[in-house]
Amino acid sequence: MDVAKWTLILGWAFVALWIPVVIITNRKTHPKALFLLFFTEMWERFSYYGMRALLTLYMVNVLFLGDKMADTRALGIYGSYTAMAYLFPVLGGMIADKFFGYKKSVVIGGVLMMLGHFCLAIKGSESLFFLSLSLIIAGNGYFKPNLASYLGTFYEKNDPRKDGAFTIYYMGVNIGAFLSTLTCGYVGQRIDWHYGFGLAGIGMAIGVLIFILSFKVFGDTGNPPAPEKKILGINPNFFIAGATLLMIPFSMFLLSMSSVMSTVLVATAALIIGYLLYEAFTSEDKVQGQRLAVIVVLFFFHAVFWMLFEQVGGSLTLFTERNVDRVVNGSEIPASLFQSFNPFYIMVFAPVFSWIWLKLNKAKSEPSTPMKFVLGLFQVGLGFLMIVIGGKFFASPGGLIPIAFVALLYLFNTTGELSLSPVGLSMITKLSPGKIVAFVMGAWYLSIALGNKMAGVIGALTSEGGTASLTTQQMLTQSVSTYLVWGVGVVWAAALILLLFVPKLNKWMNGIH
Known part of the structure; x- marks a missing residue:
C-alpha cells in the first residue's frame, strides 16, 4: 500500500469537509x-509552501548534486530566500500605503509569484533557478503585508472578534500549506521535481483569480489612498515598475552571496527599527509612542521564534530524510510530506484557539499579547526537546528515530505558532498608527526575515564540514547537539527574559489587549 498516496487522497477529503464547517460556524460572526x-x-x-516543501531537497539532490558542501549551500540559499521573502514586504507595505492601495498591490504580487513558480517548472540552469526565486520574492513583497493589512480594515481597531478573525485567516494559510506539501511534495518527489513546482504556480493563479472576482464584495475599500503623485518627476506606476524590475537581479545576486545578504538584512533592520523608535519617542501622542515601543520589543522575540521554527523547510527536512524511520506498512513516505504535520495541526487547533481566546476574553482572563509570545517561545523549545529525547534515547543503531518524535515536534511547534503568530498579526493592526499600518506590518515581517536568515545559519551547523563523509549516526549526533543548544537552551532563555518584561509591556499597550 502506498501510504503517501492515500495520505494525499485523505488529506484533500478532510479539507473538503472541514472548510464548510469553519465557514458555517463563523459566517454570522464575521464579514x-x-x-x-x-x-x-x-x-x-x-x-x-508547495515550492518550499521541495526547495531544499531539490537543491541537495539535483541542483548541487555531487558538491560535498551541498547541504551548506542549500541551507544558505534557503535562509536568504526565505529572509528576502519576508524582507521585501517592508517596501510592499510602503508602496500600498502611499501609492497603490491594497487591491492593486495584491494583484501585482500574485502575478509575479505565479511567473516565478512557472519558471521553476522549467528545467534549466542555476541562473534560471535564481531568477525564479527572485520573481517569487518580489511578488511576495507586494502580496504578503497587504492582504493581512486589508483584512484588518474590515474590523474596528479594538474589535474583540479580531484575534479570532486572524486565527481563522491563519487557518486558511495552513490549509493551503497542508494541501500543497502533500500534493506538490508527492508529485515532486515521486513523479518529477518540476511538475511539483508547476502545481505551485497553478495554485497561485487560482488565488489571484479569486481575489479579482471578489472586488464587488470588497466595494471601495483597498483603493489607492490619494491621487498618485510623481516620484522624482516620474509617473509612480513607471517608477515603481522600474524599481521592481531592478530588484530582481539584485535578489539573484543576494541569493548567490549569503554573507552579503546577511549584511544587507542587518543594516535594513537597523534602519527600520531606528525609524520605529524615532516615531515612538518623538510622537506627540505618548500612548501611541508606547504602543509602537511594544512592537519594537516583541520584534526581537518574534525573530527568535522563527529562527527555530523555520528549521522545518531546511535542516529538519534533511534530518527527516536521513535520520527518521519513514517506512510505514512497508511503504516509505517522502520526507517533504512531513511538513504537512504543521498545517494539519493548525487546521485542527486554530478554531479551538480562536474559541479559547474569545472565552477567556469574556471571562477577563485572556493572556496579554506579550504573555502569548512567552507561551509561544516555550512551546517551540518543547518541540525541539522531543527531537533531542528521540535522538539520545530512542534512536536505532543505524541512527534513525521513530516518526512519533517528529510528530510531537510539529505538534508543539504548532501550538507555539498559534499562541504567537496570528496574535502578532492582529497586534500590528491594533497598535500601529493608522497612517503607517502597512509599513509596520512590513516591518513585522522583517523580524521573520531575520529569523529565517538565522535559521539558515543554525541549520548549516547541523551539517558543518559537510555530510558526505559522515555516517547516519554521526549526522544524528550533530543535529541533536545543535537542536539542544539552539532549539531548547537559547529559546527558553529568551522566553524567560520576555516573561520579566511582560508587566511593563502590558502597561505600554495602554488598554489594547
Missing part, C-alpha cells in the same frame, strides 16, 4: 470579506 480573503491566502500559500 463575508474574511472568507474571500481566506481563500485567496489559502491558494497563495498553496503555491509558497
Whole structure:
C-alpha cells in the first residue's frame, strides 16, 4: 500500500469537509470579506509552501548534486530566500500605503509569484533557478503585508472578534500549506521535481483569480489612498515598475552571496527599527509612542521564534530524510510530506484557539499579547526537546528515530505558532498608527526575515564540514547537539527574559489587549 498516496487522497477529503464547517460556524460572526480573503491566502500559500516543501531537497539532490558542501549551500540559499521573502514586504507595505492601495498591490504580487513558480517548472540552469526565486520574492513583497493589512480594515481597531478573525485567516494559510506539501511534495518527489513546482504556480493563479472576482464584495475599500503623485518627476506606476524590475537581479545576486545578504538584512533592520523608535519617542501622542515601543520589543522575540521554527523547510527536512524511520506498512513516505504535520495541526487547533481566546476574553482572563509570545517561545523549545529525547534515547543503531518524535515536534511547534503568530498579526493592526499600518506590518515581517536568515545559519551547523563523509549516526549526533543548544537552551532563555518584561509591556499597550 502506498501510504503517501492515500495520505494525499485523505488529506484533500478532510479539507473538503472541514472548510464548510469553519465557514458555517463563523459566517454570522464575521464579514463575508474574511472568507474571500481566506481563500485567496489559502491558494497563495498553496503555491509558497508547495515550492518550499521541495526547495531544499531539490537543491541537495539535483541542483548541487555531487558538491560535498551541498547541504551548506542549500541551507544558505534557503535562509536568504526565505529572509528576502519576508524582507521585501517592508517596501510592499510602503508602496500600498502611499501609492497603490491594497487591491492593486495584491494583484501585482500574485502575478509575479505565479511567473516565478512557472519558471521553476522549467528545467534549466542555476541562473534560471535564481531568477525564479527572485520573481517569487518580489511578488511576495507586494502580496504578503497587504492582504493581512486589508483584512484588518474590515474590523474596528479594538474589535474583540479580531484575534479570532486572524486565527481563522491563519487557518486558511495552513490549509493551503497542508494541501500543497502533500500534493506538490508527492508529485515532486515521486513523479518529477518540476511538475511539483508547476502545481505551485497553478495554485497561485487560482488565488489571484479569486481575489479579482471578489472586488464587488470588497466595494471601495483597498483603493489607492490619494491621487498618485510623481516620484522624482516620474509617473509612480513607471517608477515603481522600474524599481521592481531592478530588484530582481539584485535578489539573484543576494541569493548567490549569503554573507552579503546577511549584511544587507542587518543594516535594513537597523534602519527600520531606528525609524520605529524615532516615531515612538518623538510622537506627540505618548500612548501611541508606547504602543509602537511594544512592537519594537516583541520584534526581537518574534525573530527568535522563527529562527527555530523555520528549521522545518531546511535542516529538519534533511534530518527527516536521513535520520527518521519513514517506512510505514512497508511503504516509505517522502520526507517533504512531513511538513504537512504543521498545517494539519493548525487546521485542527486554530478554531479551538480562536474559541479559547474569545472565552477567556469574556471571562477577563485572556493572556496579554506579550504573555502569548512567552507561551509561544516555550512551546517551540518543547518541540525541539522531543527531537533531542528521540535522538539520545530512542534512536536505532543505524541512527534513525521513530516518526512519533517528529510528530510531537510539529505538534508543539504548532501550538507555539498559534499562541504567537496570528496574535502578532492582529497586534500590528491594533497598535500601529493608522497612517503607517502597512509599513509596520512590513516591518513585522522583517523580524521573520531575520529569523529565517538565522535559521539558515543554525541549520548549516547541523551539517558543518559537510555530510558526505559522515555516517547516519554521526549526522544524528550533530543535529541533536545543535537542536539542544539552539532549539531548547537559547529559546527558553529568551522566553524567560520576555516573561520579566511582560508587566511593563502590558502597561505600554495602554488598554489594547
